[in-house]
Amino acid sequence: MTVVIDARQRPKGEGSVSHRRFHDRYKTDIKRAIDKAIGDRNITDIGKDGVDVPVPRRGIDEPHIGHGQGGLTKRVFPGNKTFSAGDRLKRPQGGGGGGGGGQASQDGEGQDDFVFHISRDEFLDYYFEDLGLPNMTKKGAVDSEKTRLQRSGISSSGTDDRRNLPFSARKRLMRKIPSESPYNKDIIDLLQEEKSILSAHDTGAAASAAPVADDEFIPLSVRIEDLNTEIAALKEKVGPLLSQDETARISAIEEEIEGLERMKSAIPGWDPSVDLKFNNFARVPIKTSKAVMFCLMDVSGSMDEEKKYNAKTFFVLLHLFLKRHYDKVDVVFIRHHTTAKEVDEDTFFNDPETGGTVVSTALQEMISVMNQRYPENEWNIYGAQASDGDNWGEQDNALCAQLLREQIMPKVQGYFYTEITRGAPQGLWHTYENLKGQFKDRFWTGRIEEKSDIWPVFREFFKKRENFETSSKLKASWAPGSP
Amino acid sequence: MSEEKKDYKQQIFDLLDNYEDGRNLFKKAEDWTYPVLLKPGAEDKGLPESWLGLADEVIRIIAHEKYGLDTYRNKIEIITADQMLDAYTSVGMPVSYNHWSFGKARALQGDAYKKGQMGLAYEIVINTNPAIAYCMEENTKTMQMLVIAHASYGHNSFFKGNHLFRQFTDADHILEDLKTLKTHIEECEERYGVEEVEKLIDACHALKSHGVDRRPKPPRRSAAEMRQRQEAADEFKQRNLDPLLDNIIYPPRPADSGLSNSFNGVGDTLDEENLLMYIAENAPHLAGWQRDIVARISHVEQYFYPQRQTQLTNEGWATFWHHTILNDLYHDVGLIDEGMWMEFTHSHTSVIAQPNFDSPYFSGNYNPYALGFAMYTDLKRICQNPTDEDREYFPDIAGNPDWVSVLMDAMKNYKDESFVQQFLSPKVMRDFRMFVIKDDDKEDTIEVSAIHNEDGFRQLRRDLAAQYNLGNREPRIEVGHYNARSDRSVILYHTMHNRRPLEERNMQEVLKHFYQLWSGGGDKTGGHRVILHSIDENRNIVKSLACPAMPKDTPKPGMRP
Known part of the structure; x- marks a missing residue:
């Protein structure tokens, strides 16, 4: 016999390895698409809905053996309307004649790029494959501002929109059935007596008149109904045969039943004050792990558009990366030239205001924001600074070092300095290099000369070291060449 | 009405009388998940206990008893749209090895499906024993009946009856073969690296259309047998080593550039059209496991070879039978009502729609369902x-x-x-x-x-x-010469038909893959050139491709060297 199997629950594991292989193959295209996405959008929007990855059709076609255009072809088509044998027609454009119709599409000419979509998670997996976050002592502080409603049982008071009708109906039955049942039981006893009186005369159907077995599964009210119908039938049948005593007894029984029914009906069928129940909700604070990321950027005259773009790219990467590790990531933008100011993202990247360079102002601003809004026991704090390293005087460099050493580094989980410049490292770089020795586990410096340096620098920062939490959900694929 | 006909009807009615809903069961059901209840006393008869199982049984009685269709046993699997896409991706086989191209197909089709550009098939049926039919959960009850009649009895009887399937495929073992292939490839990936294996499979896929035997041949020697023979030959050679004699028997030939103007070598071509098998058996540098994978992929291709040649007949046959059986269910046995009948007619008509050549929906080919159905129906009329x-x-x-x-x-x-x-x-x-x-x-x-x-x-x-x-x-492409004794280059011949040329850009890529298989990458060994000549009706070389490209001073085709 045929076997019917419901296979809907079967895991869809079959396709997934191939799926990943396919993505792996177009890694460069995926990365290019991500780069483009980074350039186009705001820091916080990037990758929200995943990324569309266009791949040139030519690159994705698998080669196959096939015929090209030309030669002699004959093809049979359906739907002749006006043609007669021997008619000569102009060769249609684009397809190389009727014969080519099928093949023209195969060689891929004139077709759009093939676009596939990768989800946000997949895209981040690719991007942050093998990277880890340093100092993952996440502070899982409770964010007192954020709460959410959570169901917490049933209450007997509440607003109308929270009425739980199914539960109320059950409640009602739970009250009503037990309080009625003593009366019902009495009624059944009486009815059974009446029935036995009647059925004594019903000689023909003694067997069918046997009392209903004590079947617990038949509700009392149903049994009453059944008995009533049976009695009505019997009455009709044997009514005239009854003796006077019996008739009197029956009417006594009926009166008694009527009394009981009246008592029963005094029990309210629906008592809103008792029966009506409401869903209860309670506000529960949400526990989140929070991080704040300070973006510090130099907007002095020496930072041109290209450098700013590189800085932005770096910040974007950092933001995405942090987002993968924390439920909530705040971003604080601080731009500085000779003075520093906290600004919104748009101003941060696009405002043309510019001037000289005093780096310490930015650090001071960061410290003040940190102290005001981001207590270090609740927040995981990260600092990212981008500058061309061209600070105004050795004095300020020393001040920077001091600020960092004394006020910033003790509070932050990580501090990343990228010097975006061509040529020899500037004064700030050397200052920071010295600091690096003191805070090995959370102070990193990197140099970005070209756009292409950003990624290596970023990777260097987050290269998985010992005790790092793995950022990638992908297992490192098996490396060829091992035994 | 004939005696036989009464028989099958009675069987159906007898069957349905075991159920609470009796003969109204199909009309009463809202969808295929409708619970069927056996009457008391009928529980132990081993009757179908699901609506689908019962529908299948009724259809089976019509197919087997009334018309005498011979089928493999059936297995029906209910799957979701996602799973259907997965099934598409793995060329319809329940097991397939891992390769990026399957992921690509999944991405392409999933995308088209999400955008609404493509509907999914109602079913996929697999030529195995028992035949596995995938039915989508979304199908209505009428559609499920149509699908069962179409796939589990139409296609299934075709798989079992058609001579090509009988000759070229082995329904009993294909699943096992595929599973072995899958695990074998996984093992190889572990031992030799994913990249290495992927490159190999890429090359096999490029050649797969020409990786089949077009005529039945005596059973091939297994890789182990080949090795044994080779070892025996080597040993013989070693024992009887005589360089002088060797030189006389096999005089070293100059490298054959393969570019003679007129091709006269009909007699001594190898005439081997199964390129994959030829590579598996003769490529000079492939490792054992590589030969094995190439041969096995060729084997899988062989399995699909009849399908490529029987689209019209197979789909037409299945369509004819679902039409016939559903007709019987309505007109003859009266198990389905007008509503179901209308629904069936509606989907049947859209399945057999044939757009005209000037319609935007015309795909360039005949709709195999339409033409096949029309031909079988007309045969019956004749x-x-x-x-x-x-x-x-x-x-x-x-x-x-x-x-x-x-x-x-x-x-x-x-x-x-x-x-x-x-x-x-x-x-x-x-x-x-x-x-x-x-x-x-x-x-x-x-x-x-x-x-x-x-x-x-x-x-x-x-x-x-x-x-x-x-x-x-x-295109007809065969292995012509293998210069085993000189530079180990291999020459393929493309015999042109009606002067139709090869699609060159694609072919160049395919040759690269061939070269990769043949030369094992090429870097270490210097590489053995793969040459492809297109020959016209007069046996003249019209066009040559080579990988790696011929050196510049090589004479062009049409000039004697």
């Missing part, structure tokens, strides 16, 4: 109500009282090409308003060379049959 024309064209079968056996014969012993050649009737040609377009690149215009009239019927039929001939559709 048996039952033959006209004078039919008697002229089909003297053997016109008026044959046993139409079922005529159709069975047509299903069993033909493939698309021969089926059209043999059974395409003038009526079908007229109904489809067929015409032939002759497109000759030597002329400025294209010509309507035949239409659906008395003069054109035979030409139409010949040309349509040729169109279904896989040998015409796919």
Whole structure:
């Protein structure tokens, strides 16, 4: 016999390895698409809905053996309307004649790029494959501002929109059935007596008149109904045969039943004050792990558009990366030239205001924001600074070092300095290099000369070291060449 | 009504009488998840306990008892749309090895499906024993009945009956073979690296259309046997080593550039059309595991080879039977109601719609469901109500009282090409308003060379049959020479048909893959060139491709070296 199997629950594991292989193959295209996405959008929007990855059709076609255009072809088509044998027609454009119709599409000419979509998670997996976050002592502080409603049982008071009708109906039955049942039981006893009186005369159907077995599964009210119908039938049948005593007894029984029914009906069928129940909700604070990321950027005259773009790219990467590790990531933008100011993202990247360079102002601003809004026991704090390293005087460099050493580094989980410049490292770089020795586990410096340096620098920062939490959900694929 | 017919009806009614809903069961059900209840006393008879199982049983009784279709056992699996996409991706097989191209197919089709550009098939059926039919959970009850009739009885009987399937495929073992292939490839990936294996499979896929035996051949030697023979030969050589004699028997030949003007080597071509197998057995640098994978992929291709040649016949056959069986269910047995009948008719008509050549929906080919269904239906008509024309064209079968056996014969012993050649009737040609377009690149215009009239019927039929001939559709490429004793280059010959050239850019890529298999990457060994000559009817080389490209000073084809 045929076997019917419901296979809907079967895991869809079959396709997934191939799926990943396919993505792996177009890694460069995926990365290019991500780069483009980074350039186009705001820091916080990037990758929200995943990324569309266009791949040139030519690159994705698998080669196959096939015929090209030309030669002699004959093809049979359906739907002749006006043609007669021997008619000569102009060769249609684009397809190389009727014969080519099928093949023209195969060689891929004139077709759009093939676009596939990768989800946000997949895209981040690719991007942050093998990277880890340093100092993952996440502070899982409770964010007192954020709460959410959570169901917490049933209450007997509440607003109308929270009425739980199914539960109320059950409640009602739970009250009503037990309080009625003593009366019902009495009624059944009486009815059974009446029935036995009647059925004594019903000689023909003694067997069918046997009392209903004590079947617990038949509700009392149903049994009453059944008995009533049976009695009505019997009455009709044997009514005239009854003796006077019996008739009197029956009417006594009926009166008694009527009394009981009246008592029963005094029990309210629906008592809103008792029966009506409401869903209860309670506000529960949400526990989140929070991080704040300070973006510090130099907007002095020496930072041109290209450098700013590189800085932005770096910040974007950092933001995405942090987002993968924390439920909530705040971003604080601080731009500085000779003075520093906290600004919104748009101003941060696009405002043309510019001037000289005093780096310490930015650090001071960061410290003040940190102290005001981001207590270090609740927040995981990260600092990212981008500058061309061209600070105004050795004095300020020393001040920077001091600020960092004394006020910033003790509070932050990580501090990343990228010097975006061509040529020899500037004064700030050397200052920071010295600091690096003191805070090995959370102070990193990197140099970005070209756009292409950003990624290596970023990777260097987050290269998985010992005790790092793995950022990638992908297992490192098996490396060829091992035994 | 014949005795036999009463029989099958009675069987169905007897079966349904075991159920609470009796003969109204199919009408009453809202969908295929409807619970069927056996009457007390019927529980132990081993009767189907699901609606689908019961529908299948009723359809089976009609298919087997009334018409005598012979099928493998059936297995019906209910799956979701996602799983259907997965099934598409793995070329319809329940097990397939991992390769990026399957992921690509999944991405492409999933995308098209999400955008609404493509509907999914209602079913996929797999030529295994038992035959596995995938039915989508979204299908309505009518659709499930149609699908079961179509896949589990139509296609299934075709798989079991058609001569190509009988010759080329092994329904009993294919699943095991595929599983072995899958695990084997996984093992190789672990031992030799994913990249290495992927490169190998890429190359196999490029050549896969030419990785089949087009004619049945004596069983091939297994890799182990090959190795054994090789070892024996080597040992013999070692024991009887005589360089002098060797030189006389096998004089070293100069490297064959393969570029002689006129090709006269008909006698000594290898004439090997299964490129994958040839590589598996002869490529000089492949490791054992690589040969094994190449051979196994060729084996899988071989399994699909009949399918490529029987689209029209197979789909037409399944469509004919779902139509016939659902008709019986409504008209004859009365198990389904008007609503279900309308729904069936609606989907059946859209399945067999044939857009005209000037319609935007025209795909470039005939809809195999439409043409196949029309041809089988017309065959039945020719048996039952033959006209004078039919008697002229089909003297053997016109008026044959046993139409079922005529159709069975047509299903069993033909493939698309021969089926059209043999059974395409003038009526079908007229109904489809067929015409032939002759497109000759030597002329400025294209010509309507035949239409659906008395003069054109035979030409139409010949040309349509040729169109279904896989040998015409796919370029004919064979291994011509293997210069085993010189530079180990290999020469392929493309025998041109109607002067049709190869699609060059693609072919160049395919040759790269061939070269990679043949030279094992090439870097270490210096590489052995792979050359492809296209030869015209006069045995002249018209065009040559090579990988790596020929050095510049090589004489061009058409010039004697």
